[in-house]
Amino acid sequence: MSEHLLEVRDLAVSFDTYAGEVQAVRGISFYLDKGETLSIVGESGCGKSVSIQTIMKLLPSPPSRIKSGSILYRGEELVTKTDKEMESYRGKEFSMVFQDSMTSLNPTMRVGRQLCEGIIKHQKVSREKAKEIAIDMLRQVGLPNPEKTYMRYPHSLSGGMQQRVMIAIAIACNPQILFADEPTTALDVTMQAQILDLMNGLKKRLGTAIILITHDLGVVAQMADRISVMYAGKIVESGTADEIFYNPRHPYTWGLLGSMPSVEQSSRAAKSELLSIPGTPPDLFAPPKGCAFAARCNYCMGACLKEDAPEFKADDGHMVRCWLMDERAPKVTPPVGKYAAVTGSAPAQIPAKEEG
């Protein structure tokens, strides 16, 4: 029995297409303990959704293919499980909140029936009992008038209410792990704040572990205990929330933190250039030989183009995949974080241009 609730080791996932093989996930490892929130951050196309959909085995195969690695849930290997066997995990042990609630709920089924489906399957209860549980779930996620909502169709609900219904479906069978794939991206800030509050409350009450996928670092700061930053199918940096926000070590993380303006910035920082990352992410049909970020990196060295960096340990548990961590590399001052070149209270403040 492994000590972690979920452990992913060296997972690689590819899609076979007519144009060739797309290496969406290229060897990622992470773990999740009971009751904690792990956040996976990265741009679109970096493989964050693919990795969690692989864990739940939601991707059709073909075209997707697990090339290597293992997924251990409470010490049990999931990679070799058949679809039939996975059914007892999905919904019961793991469940998922998708980004787009409009297309993820079945438009032809009433909210109640969609909720009861999973409850009846996993808890083996009668239809009446399931309805009772379902209405209680709707109440728990803060929907007004749960009995009425039970009978409504998804289209008659607003985006925020639909997302609440999705969360109700996801937590109906007390899952151990809740996967949330950009749960608030489609929502307004006020609704986003309400949904995040709800998820944090449920996590505290039910002890559910959460894997949160997002590209919004503000959301991450509010939710995450630990963070993994993904780029082009690999985890380039991982650590606790404090380590990533206050002592980021990977140039990509610096870029992510720097490219976000802050509401609390000073007037001087406003209207200044944002720290942007030049260029676009690499094509995963043919990932570059060296570090995938090298082409966009201001600190790129000769070694970066030849060979991908190994995992360096910055501190206990803080992993960085960057050659700058090598002892032969020159020392650079990060443009963001606690040790940034400029002083400032907010970590995402706009830094001065890096010298040299």
Added chain:
Amino acid sequence: MSAAVMEKQVIPAQADGREPLLRVEHLKKYFPAGKKQVLKAVDDISFSIGKGETLGLVGESGCGKTTVGRTILRLYDPDGGAVYFEGTDIYKLPKKEWKPMTQKMQMVFQDPYASLNPFFTVGEIIEEPLKIHGLYPNKAERRERVYELLEMVGLNKDHANRFPHEFSGGQRQRVGIARALALDPTFLVCDEAISALDVSIQAQVVNMLMRFQRELDLTYLFITHDLSMVRHIADHTAVMYLGTMVEYGETGELYAHPAHPYTQGLLSAVPVADPAYCRTHTPSHLQGEVPSPINPKPGCRFCDRCPRATERCRSETPQLREVGAGHWAACLNL
């Protein structure tokens, strides 16, 4: 306070006697919504933008901010009010005179996937406004202008012969910006121009827009729901709620001292990228949702969600009034 007085003072550029580039007065846009129902998307909005400035227009989805932008450009016919561009009332212009006016007012759309014609090459897309307005009648010169525009937005000549689907979201948005800049406009409406892009690409595009503003002396109406981005680029900020403007002010002042309860709720809901801050602060979030804009009730439209609402708020409609220097809010409890 009478509305006439209000406008005079709400217009920031008039303080030094200059006519603002754009002055919007009592703009109204209603949409029919079935049996005797009216959706008041924009209900009596007034503001102005000085030359070379950026006005950030923020609010939740469905508050009418996009409708404001589109009505200003006459993409929708207004149901009332006037828009003065460089002193001329553009709604009164006959069709003939309106066309040359559109050269100066252009728009960058939200969705870089839907706003570019998939059957046109990028070169043709950027060329189209030049053709419509009969600029650069010489074909070779026109091509040169297209190449110049592509280079301005960080693309190159070779991209002109490609189709939109060959580009990433960030590159497409650059094409959209090049098209908007083709006619050398003075005023750009950026309607959620960066919302569909990734964070790192957003920063690239925003930096580019700010550079163009400096170099080409552009004026922006920047419509977005991203409050942090508005804080970063806008000189003035206007907050909309259900078709009405609830607060207006200089950006730094408005963010530091939000006066309207809605603005306060909106700002407290923006996640702060600082874990230590999040652990120590538990902001009180706005509850509930935006009510339907169809046949709104009298009184303050925010009163159902407002923590400070009183009986008076349900009957009396608040008007914008000055709460600080150049800082306006529409709330009865101030």
